[in-house]
Amino acid sequence: MVKLMQVYEGKAKKVISLDEGKVIMEFKDDVTAFDGGKKAQFRGKGWLNAQISAHLFRVLEEKGIKTHFIGVAGENRLIVERLRMYPLEVVVRNVVAGSLKRRLPLEEGTELPEPIVELYYKDDSLHDPMINRYHAKILGVSEAELGEIERIALNVNEILREYFRGRGIILVDFKLEFGKNERGEIVLGDEISPDTCRFWDAETKKSLDKDVFRFDKGDLINAYEELYTRLTG
Numbered sequence: 001m002v003k004l005m006q007v008y009e010g011k012a013k014k015v016i017s018l019d020e021g022k023v024i025m026e027f028k029d030d031v032t033a034f035d036g037g038k039k040a041q042f043r044g045k046g047w048l049n050a051q052i053s054a055h056l057f058r059v060l061e062e063k064g065i066k067t068h069f070i071g072v073a074g075e076n077r078l079i080v081e082r083l084r085m086y087p088l089e090v091v092v093r094n095v096v097a098g099s100l101k102r103r104l105p106l107e108e109g110t111e112l113p114e115p116i117v118e119l120y121y122k123d124d125s126l127h128d129p130m131i132n133r134y135h136a137k138i139l140g141v142s143e144a145e146l147g148e149i150e151r152i153a154l155n156v157n158e159i160l161r162e163y164f165r166g167r168g169i170i171l172v173d174f175k176l177e178f179g180k181n182e183r184g185e186i187v188l189g190d191e192i193s194p195d196t197c198r199f200w201d202a203e204t205k206k207s208l209d210k211d212v213f214r215f216d217k218g219d220l221i222n223a224y225e226e227l228y229t230r231l232t233g
């Protein structure tokens with residue numbers, strides 16, 4: 001019998017530990033924004049994020065990216081490999097949006113001449129501050145590991161940017177998380193979903209992501225469903 005043991009409940013996911021180095025990630029219908037300052041629930045969001053993440057992990061695996069994805073385990077659950085996570089959020093940007101507007105004197109929607117990679121320390125109590133390579137080293141991430149993480153992040157960006165371009169969608173920016181598996185390999189973890197990425201329709205620049213909720217731009221489920229259909233349909 002497989003032993004189930006809940007190990008962690010986050011804002012939008014539950015992580016349940018299984019035997020044999022496997023973990024279930026359960027996607028919740030809850031959504032939060034602005035450091036937890038804005039909260040809601042949308043029926044069906046967990047299912048959509050689980051399916052979209054599974055789809056994108058498969059796309060990446062086919063292109064040779066190592067991810068923690070093993071399979072779909074029901075409506076809103078994925079089975080993934082257990083990783084020892086780095087305490088980092090790695091953001092990749094192709095187009096100016098979100099917090100970048102507060103850092104650089106550039107207009108929203110400006111295409112960047114080359115992708116930008118940013119590092120954040122994943123810690124709610126410190127509000128996920130932006131950090132640099134020196135800080136990362138103090139946090140226990142070696143230069144070699146960071147180099148590998150950035151290389152994979154940029155590779156993921158190339159693959160997904162092209163994939164979305166083919167579907168009339170601009171990959172504006174996204175956040176990735178990485179961990180080490182039992183074999184000591186650096187592997188892409190967490191999720192890749194409209195909760196963690198910005199997607200714009202290439203024609204209309206309409207958001208198909210959590211900005212719909214953040215900035216009251218319409219119906220979140222409609223936006224996520226449209227994204228799902230354009231990816232899979």
Ligand code: 5GP
Binds near residue numbers: 089099174198210
């Ligand atoms: P920004 O820094 O502009 O707020 O976010 C950049 C990108 O990373 C966006 O696609 C955003 O959704 C994602 N991102 C950054 N931090 C987080 C986070 O803590 N949680 C989630 N879900 N996404 C994040």
